Amino acid sequence: MALSPLTIEPLGDACLVVRFGTGIDAATSRAVAAATASLAAAALPGVVDIAPTFNTVAVVFDPLRADPGHLSAAIQARLRSLEGAAPATGAIVEIPVAYGGDDGPDLAAVAAYARLDPEEVVRLHAAADHVVGMIGFAPGFPYLLGLPAALAIPRRATPRTCVPAGSVAIAERQTGIYPRTSPGGWHVIGRTPRAMFDADRDPPALLRAGDLVRFVPVASPTSAGEGSR
Amino acid sequence: MSMIEVVAPGMLTTIQDLGRTGYRSSGVGPGGAMDALSHRVANLLVGNSDDAAALEITLLGPRLAFPAGAWVAITGAAVGAVVVTADGQSTPVPAGHPIWAPDGATLACGQCAPHGCRSTLAVAGGLDAPLILGGRGTDLRSGFGGWQGRALLGGDRIPVAASRRKPPADRHRVVVLPQTASPELAPLPAGSPAHSVASPPIRVLRGPEFDAFPAASREALFTGTFTVTPDSDRSGCRISGEALSPSTMTLSEVVVAGTIQVPPSGQPIVLAADHPVTGGYPRIAVVATIDLPRIGQAPPGASLRFVEIGLDEAQRLLRARERTLRIFTLGLEHLR
Numbered sequence: 001m002a003l004s005p006l007t008i009e010p011l012g013d014a015c016l017v018v019r020f021g022t023g024i025d026a027a028t029s030r031a032v033a034a035a036t037a038s039l040a041a042a043a044l045p046g047v048v049d050i051a052p053t054f055n056t057v058a059v060v061f062d063p064l065r066a067d068p069g070h071l072s073a074a075i076q077a078r079l080r081s082l083e084g085a086a087p088a089t090g091a092i093v094e095i096p097v098a099y100g101g102d103d104g105p106d107l108a109a110v111a112a113y114a115r116l117d118p119e120e121v122v123r124l125h126a127a128a129d130h131v132v133g134m135i136g137f138a139p140g141f142p143y144l145l146g147l148p149a150a151l152a153i154p155r156r157a158t159p160r161t162c163v164p165a166g167s168v169a170i171a172e173r174q175t176g177i178y179p180r181t182s183p184g185g186w187h188v189i190g191r192t193p194r195a196m197f198d199a200d201r202d203p204p205a206l207l208r209a210g211d212l213v214r215f216v217p218v219a220s221p222t223s224a225g226e227g228s229r
Numbered sequence: 230m231s232m233i234e235v236v237a238p239g240m241l242t243t244i245q246d247l248g249r250t251g252y253r254s255s256g257v258g259p260g261g262a263m264d265a266l267s268h269r270v271a272n273l274l275v276g277n278s279d280d281a282a283a284l285e286i287t288l289l290g291p292r293l294a295f296p297a298g299a300w301v302a303i304t305g306a307a308v309g310a311v312v313v314t315a316d317g318q319s320t321p322v323p324a325g326h327p328i329w330a331p332d333g334a335t336l337a338c339g340q341c342a343p344h345g346c347r348s349t350l351a352v353a354g355g356l357d358a359p360l361i362l363g364g365r366g367t368d369l370r371s372g373f374g375g376w377q378g379r380a381l382l383g384g385d386r387i388p389v390a391a392s393r394r395k396p397p398a399d400r401h402r403v404v405v406l407p408q409t410a411s412p413e414l415a416p417l418p419a420g421s422p423a424h425s426v427a428s429p430p431i432r433v434l435r436g437p438e439f440d441a442f443p444a445a446s447r448e449a450l451f452t453g454t455f456t457v458t459p460d461s462d463r464s465g466c467r468i469s470g471e472a473l474s475p476s477t478m479t480l481s482e483v484v485v486a487g488t489i490q491v492p493p494s495g496q497p498i499v500l501a502a503d504h505p506v507t508g509g510y511p512r513i514a515v516v517a518t519i520d521l522p523r524i525g526q527a528p529p530g531a532s533l534r535f536v537e538i539g540l541d542e543a544q545r546l547l548r549a550r551e552r553t554l555r556i557f558t559l560g561l562e563h564l565r
Binding site for chain 2: 023051136138141
Protein backbone atom coordinates (compact mmCIF):
# COMPACT_ATOMS: atom_id res chain seq x y z
CA MET A 1 0.00 0.00 0.00
CA ALA A 2 1.11 3.57 -0.61
CA LEU A 3 2.37 5.18 2.54
CA SER A 4 3.97 8.24 1.00
CA PRO A 5 2.75 11.27 2.90
CA LEU A 6 1.59 14.28 0.92
CA THR A 7 3.45 16.63 3.26
CA ILE A 8 5.22 16.76 6.63
CA GLU A 9 4.70 20.16 8.22
CA PRO A 10 5.45 21.62 11.64
CA LEU A 11 2.67 22.62 14.06
CA GLY A 12 4.61 24.94 16.34
CA ASP A 13 8.11 23.93 17.49
CA ALA A 14 7.21 20.60 19.12
CA CYS A 15 4.98 18.75 16.64
CA LEU A 16 5.21 17.52 13.06
CA VAL A 17 2.04 16.74 11.12
CA VAL A 18 2.33 13.97 8.53
CA ARG A 19 -0.52 14.40 6.03
CA PHE A 20 -1.88 11.54 3.93
CA GLY A 21 -4.92 13.15 2.36
CA THR A 22 -7.23 16.14 2.41
CA GLY A 23 -10.60 14.46 2.83
CA ILE A 24 -12.15 11.45 4.53
CA ASP A 25 -11.80 8.21 2.61
CA ALA A 26 -10.97 4.57 3.31
CA ALA A 27 -7.53 4.55 1.64
CA THR A 28 -6.42 7.59 3.64
CA SER A 29 -7.71 6.03 6.88
CA ARG A 30 -5.77 2.83 6.20
CA ALA A 31 -2.56 4.78 5.47
CA VAL A 32 -3.03 6.80 8.67
CA ALA A 33 -3.58 3.65 10.75
CA ALA A 34 -0.54 1.90 9.27
CA ALA A 35 1.68 4.96 9.72
CA THR A 36 0.49 5.43 13.31
CA ALA A 37 1.34 1.85 14.21
CA SER A 38 4.69 2.00 12.44
CA LEU A 39 5.80 5.32 13.92
CA ALA A 40 4.75 4.22 17.41
CA ALA A 41 6.79 1.03 17.05
CA ALA A 42 9.79 2.97 15.68
CA ALA A 43 10.21 4.88 18.97
CA LEU A 44 12.15 7.66 17.20
CA PRO A 45 14.41 9.63 19.59
CA GLY A 46 12.69 12.59 21.24
CA VAL A 47 9.18 11.59 20.13
CA VAL A 48 6.77 11.74 23.08
CA ASP A 49 3.36 11.10 21.49
CA ILE A 50 1.76 10.00 18.23
CA ALA A 51 -1.83 10.88 17.40
CA PRO A 52 -3.84 10.02 14.30
CA THR A 53 -6.62 12.21 12.91
CA PHE A 54 -8.83 11.57 9.85
CA ASN A 55 -6.04 12.25 7.41
CA THR A 56 -2.90 13.06 9.38
CA VAL A 57 -0.58 11.58 11.96
CA ALA A 58 0.72 14.08 14.50
CA VAL A 59 4.19 13.35 15.88
CA VAL A 60 4.72 15.30 19.11
CA PHE A 61 8.35 15.66 20.19
CA ASP A 62 10.51 17.20 22.89
CA PRO A 63 12.20 20.11 21.09
CA LEU A 64 15.22 19.76 23.38
CA ARG A 65 15.76 16.15 22.31
CA ALA A 66 14.83 16.20 18.61
CA ASP A 67 15.49 18.51 15.69
CA PRO A 68 12.42 18.91 13.46
CA GLY A 69 14.47 18.61 10.25
CA HIS A 70 16.17 15.40 11.32
CA LEU A 71 12.94 14.00 12.71
CA SER A 72 11.08 14.72 9.47
CA ALA A 73 13.76 12.81 7.53
CA ALA A 74 13.55 9.89 9.99
CA ILE A 75 9.77 9.76 9.61
CA GLN A 76 10.02 9.69 5.81
CA ALA A 77 12.62 6.92 5.92
CA ARG A 78 10.47 4.89 8.29
CA LEU A 79 7.37 5.26 6.11
CA ARG A 80 9.33 4.38 2.93
CA SER A 81 10.39 1.11 4.54
CA LEU A 82 6.71 0.24 4.96
CA GLU A 83 5.70 0.60 1.31
CA GLY A 84 3.97 -2.58 0.27
CA ALA A 85 3.30 -3.72 3.83
CA ALA A 86 -0.05 -5.26 4.66
CA PRO A 87 -2.65 -2.72 5.75
CA ALA A 88 -3.23 -2.42 9.50
CA THR A 89 -6.49 -3.92 10.71
CA GLY A 90 -8.32 -2.63 13.76
CA ALA A 91 -10.31 -4.53 16.35
CA ILE A 92 -14.01 -5.28 15.86
CA VAL A 93 -15.99 -3.90 18.79
CA GLU A 94 -19.70 -4.44 19.46
CA ILE A 95 -21.47 -1.58 21.21
CA PRO A 96 -24.91 -2.27 22.71
CA VAL A 97 -27.30 0.67 22.22
CA ALA A 98 -30.76 1.40 23.57
CA TYR A 99 -32.28 3.43 20.72
CA GLY A 100 -35.01 6.06 21.10
CA GLY A 101 -37.12 7.06 24.06
CA ASP A 102 -35.35 8.91 26.86
CA ASP A 103 -32.07 7.34 25.70
CA GLY A 104 -32.39 8.75 22.18
CA PRO A 105 -34.51 11.91 22.36
CA ASP A 106 -33.66 12.95 18.78
CA LEU A 107 -34.54 9.64 17.10
CA ALA A 108 -37.99 10.86 16.04
CA ALA A 109 -36.58 14.11 14.62
CA VAL A 110 -33.91 12.22 12.68
CA ALA A 111 -36.59 9.85 11.31
CA ALA A 112 -38.75 12.79 10.24
CA TYR A 113 -35.77 14.51 8.55
CA ALA A 114 -34.84 11.28 6.74
CA ARG A 115 -38.51 10.51 5.91
CA LEU A 116 -38.16 7.08 7.49
CA ASP A 117 -39.80 5.18 10.35
CA PRO A 118 -37.76 5.34 13.58
CA GLU A 119 -37.43 1.54 13.37
CA GLU A 120 -35.86 1.87 9.92
CA VAL A 121 -33.39 4.48 11.23
CA VAL A 122 -32.33 2.03 13.96
CA ARG A 123 -32.08 -0.83 11.47
CA LEU A 124 -29.89 1.20 9.07
CA HIS A 125 -27.66 2.52 11.87
CA ALA A 126 -27.14 -0.90 13.42
CA ALA A 127 -26.60 -2.64 10.08
CA ALA A 128 -23.76 -0.34 8.98
CA ASP A 129 -20.05 -0.87 9.57
CA HIS A 130 -18.67 2.14 11.42
CA VAL A 131 -14.91 2.80 11.38
CA VAL A 132 -13.24 4.93 14.07
CA GLY A 133 -11.77 7.88 12.15
CA MET A 134 -10.16 9.44 15.21
CA ILE A 135 -10.51 10.04 18.95
CA GLY A 136 -10.85 13.70 19.84
CA PHE A 137 -13.08 16.46 21.22
CA ALA A 138 -12.96 14.83 24.65
CA PRO A 139 -10.99 11.89 26.09
CA GLY A 140 -12.38 8.69 24.56
CA PHE A 141 -14.80 10.43 22.14
CA PRO A 142 -14.80 8.44 18.86
CA TYR A 143 -15.59 10.02 15.50
CA LEU A 144 -17.14 7.09 13.63
CA LEU A 145 -17.27 7.10 9.84
CA GLY A 146 -19.80 5.11 7.85
CA LEU A 147 -23.19 6.59 8.72
CA PRO A 148 -25.51 5.54 5.84
CA ALA A 149 -26.23 8.43 3.43
CA ALA A 150 -29.95 8.06 4.10
CA LEU A 151 -29.32 9.15 7.72
CA ALA A 152 -27.02 12.13 7.00
CA ILE A 153 -28.29 15.18 8.87
CA PRO A 154 -26.85 18.62 9.70
CA ARG A 155 -25.91 19.34 13.32
CA ARG A 156 -28.67 20.62 15.61
CA ALA A 157 -29.34 24.33 15.14
CA THR A 158 -29.08 24.74 18.93
CA PRO A 159 -26.58 22.49 20.74
CA ARG A 160 -27.93 20.68 23.81
CA THR A 161 -26.40 21.99 27.03
CA CYS A 162 -26.40 18.54 28.59
CA VAL A 163 -25.89 15.29 26.69
CA PRO A 164 -25.67 12.31 29.10
CA ALA A 165 -22.61 10.05 29.17
CA GLY A 166 -22.96 7.12 26.75
CA SER A 167 -25.17 9.03 24.32
CA VAL A 168 -24.84 7.82 20.73
CA ALA A 169 -25.33 10.79 18.41
CA ILE A 170 -25.14 11.50 14.70
CA ALA A 171 -24.32 14.50 12.50
CA GLU A 172 -23.34 14.84 8.84
CA ARG A 173 -21.99 11.38 7.90
CA GLN A 174 -20.64 10.54 11.36
CA THR A 175 -21.61 8.95 14.66
CA GLY A 176 -20.10 9.99 17.98
CA ILE A 177 -20.38 8.57 21.50
CA TYR A 178 -20.17 10.98 24.46
CA PRO A 179 -17.80 9.58 27.13
CA ARG A 180 -18.99 12.05 29.78
CA THR A 181 -22.05 14.17 30.28
CA SER A 182 -21.28 17.34 28.33
CA PRO A 183 -22.80 19.90 25.96
CA GLY A 184 -23.17 18.67 22.38
CA GLY A 185 -24.61 19.64 19.03
CA TRP A 186 -25.23 16.21 17.49
CA HIS A 187 -28.57 14.37 17.32
CA VAL A 188 -28.84 11.85 20.17
CA ILE A 189 -30.46 8.64 18.90
CA GLY A 190 -29.52 6.19 21.65
CA ARG A 191 -27.38 5.37 24.62
CA THR A 192 -24.81 2.71 25.49
CA PRO A 193 -23.72 1.43 28.90
CA ARG A 194 -20.17 0.80 27.65
CA ALA A 195 -17.60 3.19 29.18
CA MET A 196 -15.88 5.02 26.33
CA PHE A 197 -13.17 6.27 28.69
CA ASP A 198 -11.73 4.95 31.94
CA ALA A 199 -8.59 6.57 33.32
CA ASP A 200 -7.81 3.37 35.27
CA ARG A 201 -7.56 1.36 32.04
CA ASP A 202 -4.61 1.36 29.62
CA PRO A 203 -5.28 2.48 26.97
CA PRO A 204 -8.00 4.53 28.66
CA ALA A 205 -10.17 4.91 25.55
CA LEU A 206 -12.35 1.89 24.63
CA LEU A 207 -11.80 2.53 20.91
CA ARG A 208 -8.84 3.31 18.71
CA ALA A 209 -8.59 4.92 15.28
CA GLY A 210 -9.08 2.15 12.71
CA ASP A 211 -11.34 -0.04 14.90
CA LEU A 212 -14.56 -1.35 13.36
CA VAL A 213 -17.69 -0.70 15.44
CA ARG A 214 -21.01 -2.53 15.16
CA PHE A 215 -23.99 -1.21 17.11
CA VAL A 216 -26.26 -3.86 18.66
CA PRO A 217 -29.79 -2.73 19.57
CA VAL A 218 -30.79 -3.60 23.18
CA ALA A 219 -33.95 -2.90 25.13
CA SER A 220 -32.41 -0.64 27.76
CA PRO A 221 -28.92 0.59 28.53
CA THR A 222 -28.88 -1.48 31.72
CA SER A 223 -29.77 -4.74 29.94
CA ALA A 224 -26.25 -5.02 28.47
CA GLY A 225 -23.84 -3.86 31.09
CA GLU A 226 -20.08 -3.68 31.31
CA GLY A 227 -20.03 -7.46 31.73
CA SER A 228 -20.40 -7.76 27.98
CA ARG A 229 -16.92 -6.32 27.41
CA MET B 230 3.67 9.96 55.99
CA SER B 231 3.74 13.73 56.07
CA MET B 232 0.79 15.73 54.79
CA ILE B 233 -0.62 19.21 54.37
CA GLU B 234 -4.17 20.13 55.26
CA VAL B 235 -6.29 22.51 53.19
CA VAL B 236 -7.91 25.06 55.53
CA ALA B 237 -9.31 27.20 52.69
CA PRO B 238 -8.84 26.18 49.05
CA GLY B 239 -8.51 29.54 47.29
CA MET B 240 -10.21 30.15 43.96
CA LEU B 241 -8.91 27.19 41.93
CA THR B 242 -6.02 25.29 43.44
CA THR B 243 -5.08 22.05 41.71
CA ILE B 244 -2.31 19.49 41.88
CA GLN B 245 -0.23 19.65 38.69
CA ASP B 246 3.02 18.29 37.30
CA LEU B 247 4.58 18.64 33.85
CA GLY B 248 1.72 16.81 32.14
CA ARG B 249 0.96 13.52 30.41
CA THR B 250 2.36 12.19 27.17
CA GLY B 251 1.50 9.14 25.13
CA TYR B 252 -2.30 9.21 25.40
CA ARG B 253 -3.33 11.61 22.65
CA SER B 254 -4.64 8.69 20.61
CA SER B 255 -7.12 8.10 23.46
CA GLY B 256 -8.06 11.78 23.38
CA VAL B 257 -6.04 12.68 26.49
CA GLY B 258 -4.13 15.93 26.11
CA PRO B 259 -1.03 16.98 28.06
CA GLY B 260 -2.54 18.98 30.90
CA GLY B 261 0.05 19.85 33.54
CA ALA B 262 1.22 23.18 34.91
CA MET B 263 0.07 26.25 32.97
CA ASP B 264 3.42 27.88 33.81
CA ALA B 265 5.82 24.96 33.47
CA LEU B 266 8.90 27.14 34.06
CA SER B 267 7.67 28.38 37.46
CA HIS B 268 6.65 24.81 38.30
CA ARG B 269 10.14 23.51 37.58
CA VAL B 270 11.88 26.30 39.47
CA ALA B 271 9.67 25.89 42.56
CA ASN B 272 10.47 22.17 42.66
CA LEU B 273 14.20 22.74 42.20
CA LEU B 274 14.21 25.27 45.05
CA VAL B 275 12.97 22.66 47.54
CA GLY B 276 15.24 19.90 46.24
CA ASN B 277 12.63 17.99 44.18
CA SER B 278 12.99 16.77 40.62
CA ASP B 279 11.52 19.48 38.41
CA ASP B 280 8.48 17.41 37.43
CA ALA B 281 7.29 16.59 40.98
CA ALA B 282 3.62 17.26 41.74
CA ALA B 283 2.98 20.70 43.25
CA LEU B 284 0.06 23.08 43.77
CA GLU B 285 -1.04 25.44 41.01
CA ILE B 286 -2.74 28.47 42.54
CA THR B 287 -5.13 30.59 40.45
CA LEU B 288 -5.82 34.28 41.21
CA LEU B 289 -6.57 33.74 44.92
CA GLY B 290 -4.39 31.43 46.96
CA PRO B 291 -5.23 28.83 49.62
CA ARG B 292 -4.60 28.65 53.36
CA LEU B 293 -2.71 25.48 54.26
CA ALA B 294 -1.83 23.88 57.59
CA PHE B 295 1.42 21.96 58.15
CA PRO B 296 0.97 19.53 61.08
CA ALA B 297 4.59 18.50 60.50
CA GLY B 298 7.00 21.11 59.14
CA ALA B 299 8.00 21.21 55.50
CA TRP B 300 10.25 23.11 53.12
CA VAL B 301 8.15 25.03 50.63
CA ALA B 302 8.80 27.46 47.78
CA ILE B 303 6.48 29.73 45.83
CA THR B 304 7.18 30.94 42.28
CA GLY B 305 5.21 32.53 39.45
CA ALA B 306 2.83 35.38 40.23
CA ALA B 307 3.46 37.03 43.61
CA VAL B 308 0.71 35.82 45.94
CA GLY B 309 1.50 37.62 49.22
CA ALA B 310 2.04 34.42 51.20
CA VAL B 311 2.90 34.47 54.90
CA VAL B 312 3.86 31.66 57.26
CA VAL B 313 2.21 31.93 60.68
CA THR B 314 3.80 29.79 63.39
CA ALA B 315 1.89 28.03 66.18
CA ASP B 316 2.85 30.90 68.56
CA GLY B 317 1.43 33.51 66.18
CA GLN B 318 4.60 34.85 64.59
CA SER B 319 4.14 35.84 60.96
CA THR B 320 6.87 35.76 58.28
CA PRO B 321 6.34 36.75 54.63
CA VAL B 322 7.38 34.11 52.08
CA PRO B 323 9.81 35.78 49.68
CA ALA B 324 9.31 34.78 46.03
CA GLY B 325 11.78 32.19 44.87
CA HIS B 326 13.31 31.33 48.26
CA PRO B 327 12.98 27.96 49.97
CA ILE B 328 11.34 28.52 53.35
CA TRP B 329 10.78 26.15 56.28
CA ALA B 330 7.14 26.14 57.40
CA PRO B 331 7.53 24.88 61.02
CA ASP B 332 5.58 22.09 62.70
CA GLY B 333 2.03 23.35 63.34
CA ALA B 334 2.35 26.42 61.11
CA THR B 335 -0.15 27.66 58.58
CA LEU B 336 0.68 29.22 55.23
CA ALA B 337 -1.80 31.86 54.07
CA CYS B 338 -1.82 33.20 50.52
CA GLY B 339 -3.47 36.35 49.23
CA GLN B 340 -4.31 37.36 45.67
CA CYS B 341 -2.00 36.79 42.74
CA ALA B 342 -0.37 40.08 41.79
CA PRO B 343 -1.97 42.03 38.91
CA HIS B 344 0.69 41.02 36.40
CA GLY B 345 0.28 37.26 36.67
CA CYS B 346 -2.54 34.91 37.55
CA ARG B 347 -0.91 31.66 38.67
CA SER B 348 1.60 30.71 41.34
CA THR B 349 3.28 27.39 42.01
CA LEU B 350 3.65 26.14 45.57
CA ALA B 351 6.08 23.26 45.82
CA VAL B 352 6.63 21.16 48.95
CA ALA B 353 9.88 19.26 49.50
CA GLY B 354 9.33 15.60 48.60
CA GLY B 355 6.51 16.43 46.20
CA LEU B 356 2.77 15.92 46.64
CA ASP B 357 1.98 12.22 46.70
CA ALA B 358 -0.93 12.15 44.25
CA PRO B 359 -1.55 8.84 42.43
CA LEU B 360 0.21 8.29 39.11
CA ILE B 361 -2.57 7.99 36.51
CA LEU B 362 -1.77 7.60 32.80
CA GLY B 363 1.80 8.66 33.49
CA GLY B 364 0.94 11.87 35.35
CA ARG B 365 -0.04 13.14 38.79
CA GLY B 366 -1.78 16.29 37.55
CA THR B 367 -5.50 17.08 37.75
CA ASP B 368 -7.48 16.78 34.51
CA LEU B 369 -10.43 19.02 35.38
CA ARG B 370 -12.24 18.48 32.06
CA SER B 371 -12.36 14.72 32.49
CA GLY B 372 -12.32 14.60 36.27
CA PHE B 373 -9.36 12.35 36.95
CA GLY B 374 -5.85 12.68 38.33
CA GLY B 375 -4.46 15.02 40.97
CA TRP B 376 -6.63 15.06 44.06
CA GLN B 377 -9.79 13.03 43.23
CA GLY B 378 -9.91 14.62 39.79
CA ARG B 379 -10.94 18.01 41.16
CA ALA B 380 -9.74 21.32 42.56
CA LEU B 381 -8.84 21.26 46.26
CA LEU B 382 -11.54 21.78 48.90
CA GLY B 383 -11.32 22.77 52.57
CA GLY B 384 -10.55 19.70 54.71
CA ASP B 385 -8.53 17.86 52.05
CA ARG B 386 -5.41 16.25 53.50
CA ILE B 387 -2.77 15.92 50.79
CA PRO B 388 0.03 13.41 51.45
CA VAL B 389 3.59 14.57 50.86
CA ALA B 390 6.31 12.11 49.80
CA ALA B 391 9.50 11.81 51.84
CA SER B 392 11.97 14.61 51.19
CA ARG B 393 15.69 14.31 50.58
CA ARG B 394 16.14 17.68 52.26
CA LYS B 395 16.78 17.65 56.02
CA PRO B 396 14.59 19.71 58.37
CA PRO B 397 16.40 22.55 60.20
CA ALA B 398 17.75 22.00 63.74
CA ASP B 399 14.85 23.95 65.26
CA ARG B 400 11.68 22.55 63.71
CA HIS B 401 9.53 25.31 65.30
CA ARG B 402 11.27 28.31 63.77
CA VAL B 403 10.77 29.78 60.27
CA VAL B 404 13.94 29.51 58.16
CA VAL B 405 14.42 31.30 54.84
CA LEU B 406 17.25 30.03 52.66
CA PRO B 407 19.06 32.34 50.23
CA GLN B 408 18.65 31.70 46.55
CA THR B 409 21.65 31.51 44.26
CA ALA B 410 23.51 34.81 44.10
CA SER B 411 24.43 34.85 40.42
CA PRO B 412 22.81 37.94 38.83
CA GLU B 413 22.37 36.21 35.47
CA LEU B 414 19.94 33.86 37.20
CA ALA B 415 17.93 36.69 38.72
CA PRO B 416 14.87 36.15 36.47
CA LEU B 417 14.62 32.46 37.29
CA PRO B 418 14.00 32.08 41.02
CA ALA B 419 10.63 33.80 40.85
CA GLY B 420 9.70 31.86 37.71
CA SER B 421 8.16 33.40 34.63
CA PRO B 422 8.32 37.13 33.85
CA ALA B 423 5.35 39.29 34.71
CA HIS B 424 2.98 40.79 32.16
CA SER B 425 2.66 44.49 31.58
CA VAL B 426 1.93 46.78 28.66
CA ALA B 427 5.69 47.02 28.16
CA SER B 428 6.15 43.23 28.03
CA PRO B 429 7.80 41.98 24.85
CA PRO B 430 5.45 40.35 22.33
CA ILE B 431 4.65 36.64 22.57
CA ARG B 432 6.77 34.72 20.05
CA VAL B 433 4.79 32.56 17.63
CA LEU B 434 5.35 30.36 14.60
CA ARG B 435 3.06 30.37 11.56
CA GLY B 436 0.21 27.91 11.85
CA PRO B 437 -0.80 25.39 9.16
CA GLU B 438 -3.70 27.60 7.98
CA PHE B 439 -1.76 30.90 8.19
CA ASP B 440 -1.73 31.37 4.41
CA ALA B 441 -5.46 30.68 4.17
CA PHE B 442 -6.23 33.88 6.08
CA PRO B 443 -6.66 37.17 4.18
CA ALA B 444 -3.60 39.45 4.19
CA ALA B 445 -5.34 41.96 6.47
CA SER B 446 -5.88 39.28 9.15
CA ARG B 447 -2.32 37.99 8.90
CA GLU B 448 -1.09 41.55 9.39
CA ALA B 449 -3.54 42.28 12.22
CA LEU B 450 -2.20 39.31 14.18
CA PHE B 451 1.24 40.94 14.32
CA THR B 452 0.29 44.62 14.54
CA GLY B 453 -2.72 44.40 16.83
CA THR B 454 -2.95 44.35 20.61
CA PHE B 455 -5.23 41.69 22.10
CA THR B 456 -6.84 41.69 25.54
CA VAL B 457 -7.22 38.52 27.62
CA THR B 458 -10.91 38.01 28.42
CA PRO B 459 -12.29 36.73 31.75
CA ASP B 460 -13.67 33.49 30.25
CA SER B 461 -10.11 32.19 29.83
CA ASP B 462 -9.28 29.02 31.74
CA ARG B 463 -6.85 26.10 31.81
CA SER B 464 -8.05 24.91 28.40
CA GLY B 465 -7.48 28.18 26.60
CA CYS B 466 -6.67 31.85 26.84
CA ARG B 467 -9.38 33.77 25.02
CA ILE B 468 -8.31 37.08 23.59
CA SER B 469 -10.17 39.92 21.91
CA GLY B 470 -8.98 42.63 19.57
CA GLU B 471 -9.50 43.61 15.97
CA ALA B 472 -11.58 40.68 14.64
CA LEU B 473 -9.65 38.42 12.28
CA SER B 474 -11.57 37.31 9.20
CA PRO B 475 -12.37 33.69 9.76
CA SER B 476 -10.93 31.18 7.38
CA THR B 477 -12.45 27.75 6.89
CA MET B 478 -11.26 24.30 7.76
CA THR B 479 -13.04 21.24 6.50
CA LEU B 480 -12.02 18.65 9.09
CA SER B 481 -10.97 18.61 12.73
CA GLU B 482 -7.20 18.34 13.03
CA VAL B 483 -4.63 17.98 15.75
CA VAL B 484 -3.89 20.92 18.03
CA VAL B 485 -1.16 21.48 20.62
CA ALA B 486 -0.78 23.87 23.55
CA GLY B 487 -0.14 27.34 22.17
CA THR B 488 -2.20 26.80 19.01
CA ILE B 489 -3.97 30.06 18.13
CA GLN B 490 -7.35 29.10 16.70
CA VAL B 491 -9.68 31.56 15.04
CA PRO B 492 -13.35 30.61 15.51
CA PRO B 493 -16.11 32.22 13.40
CA SER B 494 -16.30 35.18 15.82
CA GLY B 495 -12.82 36.22 14.65
CA GLN B 496 -11.66 36.50 18.29
CA PRO B 497 -8.75 34.08 18.75
CA ILE B 498 -8.31 31.36 21.38
CA VAL B 499 -4.78 30.47 22.48
CA LEU B 500 -5.01 26.84 23.56
CA ALA B 501 -3.44 26.01 26.93
CA ALA B 502 -2.55 22.92 29.00
CA ASP B 503 -6.04 21.36 29.22
CA HIS B 504 -6.84 21.75 25.51
CA PRO B 505 -8.80 19.06 23.64
CA VAL B 506 -6.46 17.06 21.35
CA THR B 507 -8.30 18.02 18.16
CA GLY B 508 -9.94 21.20 16.97
CA GLY B 509 -11.98 22.33 14.01
CA TYR B 510 -11.01 26.01 13.85
CA PRO B 511 -8.24 27.24 11.54
CA ARG B 512 -4.84 27.54 13.20
CA ILE B 513 -3.31 30.88 12.29
CA ALA B 514 -0.23 30.53 14.52
CA VAL B 515 1.31 28.52 17.36
CA VAL B 516 3.02 30.05 20.41
CA ALA B 517 6.67 28.97 20.70
CA THR B 518 7.29 26.61 23.63
CA ILE B 519 9.57 29.20 25.27
CA ASP B 520 6.60 31.58 25.71
CA LEU B 521 3.89 29.10 26.77
CA PRO B 522 4.45 29.96 30.46
CA ARG B 523 3.66 33.60 29.67
CA ILE B 524 0.31 32.54 28.18
CA GLY B 525 -0.32 30.55 31.38
CA GLN B 526 0.37 33.69 33.42
CA ALA B 527 -1.69 36.14 31.34
CA PRO B 528 -4.44 37.42 33.65
CA PRO B 529 -7.83 38.67 32.43
CA GLY B 530 -7.32 42.19 31.11
CA ALA B 531 -3.68 41.65 30.14
CA SER B 532 -2.55 42.99 26.76
CA LEU B 533 -0.87 40.55 24.39
CA ARG B 534 1.01 41.24 21.19
CA PHE B 535 2.52 38.64 18.87
CA VAL B 536 5.70 38.48 16.83
CA GLU B 537 6.73 35.80 14.36
CA ILE B 538 9.89 33.73 14.80
CA GLY B 539 11.20 30.73 12.87
CA LEU B 540 11.73 27.14 13.98
CA ASP B 541 15.50 27.59 14.38
CA GLU B 542 15.06 30.63 16.61
CA ALA B 543 12.41 28.80 18.68
CA GLN B 544 14.85 25.95 19.30
CA ARG B 545 17.77 28.28 20.04
CA LEU B 546 15.75 30.19 22.66
CA LEU B 547 14.62 26.98 24.33
CA ARG B 548 18.14 25.55 24.48
CA ALA B 549 19.47 28.80 25.96
CA ARG B 550 16.82 28.78 28.70
CA GLU B 551 17.54 25.14 29.45
CA ARG B 552 21.25 25.96 29.90
CA THR B 553 20.30 28.73 32.35
CA LEU B 554 18.09 26.30 34.27
CA ARG B 555 20.91 23.77 34.42
CA ILE B 556 23.35 26.34 35.82
CA PHE B 557 20.67 27.40 38.31
CA THR B 558 20.22 23.77 39.40
CA LEU B 559 23.96 23.34 39.86
CA GLY B 560 24.09 26.59 41.84
CA LEU B 561 21.37 25.31 44.18
CA GLU B 562 23.24 22.08 44.77
CA HIS B 563 26.35 24.06 45.74
CA LEU B 564 24.33 25.90 48.38
CA ARG B 565 23.52 22.67 50.17
